[in-house]
Amino acid sequence: xxxxxxxxxxxxxxxETFAPIEPGHARLYTCGPTVYDHVHIGNLRTFLFEDVxxxxxxxxxxxxxxxxxxxxxxxxxxLGAQRAGLDLRTYTDRYVExxxxxxxxxxxxxxxxxxxxxxxIEQMVAxxxxxxxxxxxxxxxxxVYYRISGFPGYGKLSGVRPEANLAxxxxxxxxxEKEDARDFVLWKAAREGEPAWExxxxxxxxxxxxxxxAMSMSLLGDSFDIxxxxxxxxxxxxxxEIAQSEGATNAPFVRYWLHAEHLIVEGEKMAKSKGNFFxxxxxxxxxxxxxxxxxxxxxxxYRQKLNFTFDGLHAADQAIDRISNTLHRLRTTPIxxxxxxxxxxxxxxxxxxxxxxxxxxxxxxxxxAALHTLLRTVNIALDAGGLSGAAHANVxxxxxxxxxxxxxxxxxxxxxxxxxxxxxxxxxxxxGARAARDFSRADTIRDxxxxxxxxxxxxxxxxxxxxxx
RNA sequence: GGCGACGUAGCCAAGUGGUAAGGCAGGGGCCUGCAAAGCCCUCAUUCGCCGGUUCGAAUCCGGCCGUCGCCUCCA
Numbered sequence: 394x395x396x397x398x399x400x401x402x403x404x405x406x407x408x409e410t411f412a413p414i415e416p417g418h419a420r421l422y423t424c425g426p427t428v429y430d431h432v433h434i435g436n437l438r439t440f441l442f443e444d445v446x447x448x449x450x451x452x453x454x455x456x457x458x459x460x461x462x463x464x465x466x467x468x469x470x471x472l473g474a475q476r477a478g479l480d481l482r483t484y485t486d487r488y489v490e491x492x493x494x495x496x497x498x499x500x501x502x503x504x505x506x507x508x509x510x511x512x513x514i515e516q517m518v519a520x521x522x523x524x525x526x527x528x529x530x531x532x533x534x535x536x537v538y539y540r541i542s543g544f545p546g547y548g549k550l551s552g553v554r555p556e557a558n559l560a561x562x563x564x565x566x567x568x569x570e571k572e573d574a575r576d577f578v579l580w581k582a583a584r585e586g587e588p589a590w591e592x593x594x595x596x597x598x599x600x601x602x603x604x605x606x607a608m609s610m611s612l613l614g615d616s617f618d619i620x621x622x623x624x625x626x627x628x629x630x631x632x633x634e635i636a637q638s639e640g641a642t643n644a645p646f647v648r649y650w651l652h653a654e655h656l657i658v659e660g661e662k663m664a665k666s667k668g669n670f671f672x673x674x675x676x677x678x679x680x681x682x683x684x685x686x687x688x689x690x691x692x693x694x695y696r697q698k699l700n701f702t703f704d705g706l707h708a709a710d711q712a713i714d715r716i717s718n719t720l721h722r723l724r725t726t727p728i729x730x731x732x733x734x735x736x737x738x739x740x741x742x743x744x745x746x747x748x749x750x751x752x753x754x755x756x757x758x759x760x761x762a763a764l765h766t767l768l769r770t771v772n773i774a775l776d777a778g779g780l781s782g783a784a785h786a787n788v789x790x791x792x793x794x795x796x797x798x799x800x801x802x803x804x805x806x807x808x809x810x811x812x813x814x815x816x817x818x819x820x821x822x823x824x825g826a827r828a829a830r831d832f833s834r835a836d837t838i839r840d841x842x843x844x845x846x847x848x849x850x851x852x853x854x855x856x857x858x859x860x861x862x
Numbered sequence: 863g864g865c866g867a868c869g870u871a872g873c874c875a876a877g878u879g880g881u882a883a884g885g886c887a888g889g890g891g892c893c894u895g896c897a898a899a900g901c902c903c904u905c906a907u908u909c910g911c912c913g914g915u916u917c918g919a920a921u922c923c924g925g926c927c928g929u930c931g932c933c934u935c936c937a
Contacts, residue, residue: 427935437937439937440937469935551865553932575934576934577935578935602934624867625931628932628933629932633935657930657931662931693875694876697867697868698868698931700873704873704886708874709885709886710886711886719899721899722900759877762883763883763884765883765884765885766883766884772900775900839896839897839898848898848899849898850897850898851897851899852899
């Protein structure tokens with residue numbers, strides 16, 4: 394696939410044309426969840442942005458190696474495990490599994506690697522040792538800290554100046570002893586009742602930022618292409634990753650930093666205390682369609698705050714219906730014998746608009762607008778008498794290409810054969826009634842089928858049916 | 863206090879110098895036995911407010927108002 398892919402780089406605050414270090418191969422690290430609970434739809438918005446990113450990279454012809462970490466040791470996972478009376482691994486396993494289920498429900502493509510922090514203790518220790526060799530660490534009360542004053546590039550991602558005043562800022566809540574308030578912990582000394590590893594750094598556990606540096610470099614190399622997360626990760630998390638990685642290797646860590654804006658709910662920040670905190674499971678329990686949720690979460694470009702509302706979810710649901718209905722018409726309308734009422738230029742324009750929109754920093758709103766425009770064009774052509782074989786194949790190919798990124802099209806219905814026979818019998822009976830102008834009988838049959846989730850449509854080429862979504 | 867994002871119709875949202883995409887909701891119509899699906903028309907003389915630059919600004923500049931985020935383990 395030709396075309397230019399431009400991405401907004403937080404590091405330079407500019408739109409840049411993507412060019413990977415290794416031609417044709419995009420190496421991508423995406424900050425994953427802390428597995429102490431179910432993820433919420435705000436988290437999922439970010440993960441779906443990353444899904445759109447990886448699929449767009451593929452659409453533009455790149456081979457993709459994506460790593461998504463699973464943070465399975467931190468204050469919250471430790472606390473959760475203690476409360477549940479489980480060991481850390483057993484506790485986090487539950488949420489790792491739930492996380493994968495949620496991703497699958499929303500059709501997120503699997504990454505190539507899902508490393509867990511607790512499987513990379515060795516690499517983390519080795520990284521700290523390299524930092525120590527470079528004079529960037531110190532030990533205090535058994536914990537190892539990163540000395541920010543030793544890394545001149547600190548702050549280049551976030552714009553946070555090391556000497557920035559902290560008036561009004563959150564007071565440091567870290568309970569460990571530091572030389573300087575700006576320093577952060579690499580390795581935490583073991584505390585009573587907490588999981589700990591016996592290592593060359595002493596008995597303890599890793600600090601949060603360390604895992605991402607260690608795992609990304611282990612799996613993608615010292616320098617790789619893209620690193621993503623949500624905006625709240627810019628500082629301190631990603632800033633600290635840069636300090637850890639570049640402080641150890643003296644090589645550029647990441648070329649493109651991409652950050653997703655947050656999801657808010659009905660104009661307010663999502664918070665448990667406000668009762669507007671939703672997990673995917675909450676929405677499914679209310680009967681919402683996963684495809685509509687996917688549509689909604691990817692419909693707003695990733696750098697815009699996404700205001701989640703139930704009106705918006707309804708609109709997304711309508712959009713999925715529309716896509717689904719047009720596909721259904723394409724499947725059930727006979728191929729026209731004429732030239733076909735859908736000009737090839739229309740399809741070419743769609744392909745171009747769609748690609749250009751995604752190439753412009755993943756502008757999914759524009760990509761979806763192009764799709765809606767094509768759907769209308771297709772429907773007009775179907776109204777006008779159907780598509781030629783060539784036009785039919787052409788439009789299906791274009792839709793398939795778009796769906797390689799969007800993944801919003803319902804799987805073809807898989808009706809049981811016996812079921813299908815029964816439906817056809819009912820349709821025949823109803824059409825007999827209609828021919829005899831016995832409309833109350835005909836309507837009764839239609840209502841009966843409807844109760845079974847079968848919708849009838851009387852079209853110019855006969856009665857067709859589909860399943861209610 | 864520091865840093866950053868944003869304010870476009872009832873709602874979501876595209877558009878960053880050339881005269882307002884797309885979707886939802888609403889209104890009217892075509893088609894249909896009635897529906898469903900689809901299509902057509904309609905729905906912002908105007909882009910938070912006030913100035914400025916320009917032949918021309920939603921788009922650039924300045925000020926003001928408002929919303930939101932980050933400021934050391936929150937996607």
